[in-house]
Amino acid sequence: SQQGEEDPQALSIQEGENATMNCSYKTSINNLQWYRQNSGRGLVHLILIRSNEREKHSGRLRVTLDTSKKSSSLLITASRAADTASYFCATHTDRGSTLGRLYFGRGTQLTVWP
Amino acid sequence: SQTIHQWPATLVQPVGSPLSLECTVEGTSNPNLYWYRQAAGRGLQLLFYSVGIGQISSEVPQNLSASRPQDRQFILSSKKLLLSDSGFYLCAWSEGNNSPLHFGNGTRLTVT
Numbered sequence: 001s002q003q004g005e006e007d008p009q010a011l012s013i014q015e016g017e018n019a020t021m022n023c024s025y026k027t028s029i030n031n032l033q034w035y036r037q038n039s040g041r042g043l044v045h046l047i048l049i050r051s052n053e054r055e056k057h058s059g060r061l062r063v064t065l066d067t068s069k070k071s072s073s074l075l076i077t078a079s080r081a082a083d084t085a086s087y088f089c090a091t092h093t094d095r096g097s098t099l100g101r102l103y104f105g106r107g108t109q110l111t112v113w114p
Numbered sequence: 115s116q117t118i119h120q121w122p123a124t125l126v127q128p129v130g131s132p133l134s135l136e137c138t139v140e141g142t143s144n145p146n147l148y149w150y151r152q153a154a155g156r157g158l159q160l161l162f163y164s165v166g167i168g169q170i171s172s173e174v175p176q177n178l179s180a181s182r183p184q185d186r187q188f189i190l191s192s193k194k195l196l197l198s199d200s201g202f203y204l205c206a207w208s209e210g211n212n213s214p215l216h217f218g219n220g221t222r223l224t225v226t
Contacts, residue, residue, distance in 0.1 A: 030212045042120075042204055042217030043158075088157065092212045100146065100165065100211030101173075106157035 004032075004089040004105030012111045019076040021108040023089030024069075030092040032065055033102070034074050037086045046074075046087075081114045116141035120205045120218030127225055133178075133192040135221050137205030140186065145207040147188040148215065149180055152202040164188060200225045 007022045025032070031050045035043040049056045049065045049072070056063045062075040076083055086107040093101065120137045127133060139145050146165055150158040162180035163171045170180050177196050181189045188205060202222055206215040 033214060035215075040202075040220070040222070042219045043206075043215070045214040045216070048214055090158075090215075101160060101163050101171075102148070102208075102215055103160060104150075104158040 004091055004103065006087070006089055006105045006108045008108060009106070010109045010111070012113070013079060014113050015079060015081055017079055017112075019079050019083070019110055019112070021074045021087055021089075021110070023072045023074070023105055025072075025089070025091045025105075026070065027091075027093060029067070032063075032072050033090045033092070034061075034063060034072075035088045035090060035104075037088065037107070039085075043088065076110075079110075079112045081112050084110060084112050086110070116207075116216065118205065118207055118216055118218045120221060122221060123219065124222045125224070127195050127223065129197055129225055130194050133190070133195050133199070133223070135190040135203055135205075135223075137188045137190075137218055138186055139207045142186070142207070142209065144185060146210060146213075147182060148206040148208075149188065149190050150204045150206065152204060152220075154201075158204065162188075162190070195225045197225050199223065 004023045004025045031048050033048045034046045037043045047058045047063050049063050060077045065072045086109050088104050088107045090102045090104045117140045149161040152158050160173045164182045167182050178192050202220050204220045205218045208215045
């Protein structure tokens, strides 16, 4: 089963603009992670935010987490053509038989035009 | 540093043929290991999860099986492939529960 669902499914912007992607999930989590996937490649981990954190930054990335709404957002500032990729949120559950497993959403396809 | 190797990169197999995809990790010990499948334009579906040698958890009942004969080796198998087994298969490892995953480059499987 998949825990996260990203929104929008596709996003197209110009270089220099900011890109915001949202993720909603269903159950209690230990942490939420964002990954990037270039076409035909494996996923690369971008950032991890724990359930007791509300915001985290890494370079041009800003992630927020609202556990009361079971949602997260990924903001990429000053986007570049090289940011073109699919972005996935993923959640680690914090209890039960699925402890330790990471569940992914369907992803947002981001296209940044030069 | 740790590395993950996954092969082959692409594979075309007829329906009913067997399958064996291999994944090995270097530079770490007792990793958690994962097999995911990604259908075209879709998210990742967790297939199998292992926390140690011989310890395999299956997420979805299906035509596939997994084995972990050595600490850093994870194998995905099928005795008879179905058309619906086509997809992009990704192996990944993590240092433990709740840690980031590190992915291989994937295997593109086409069942004809």
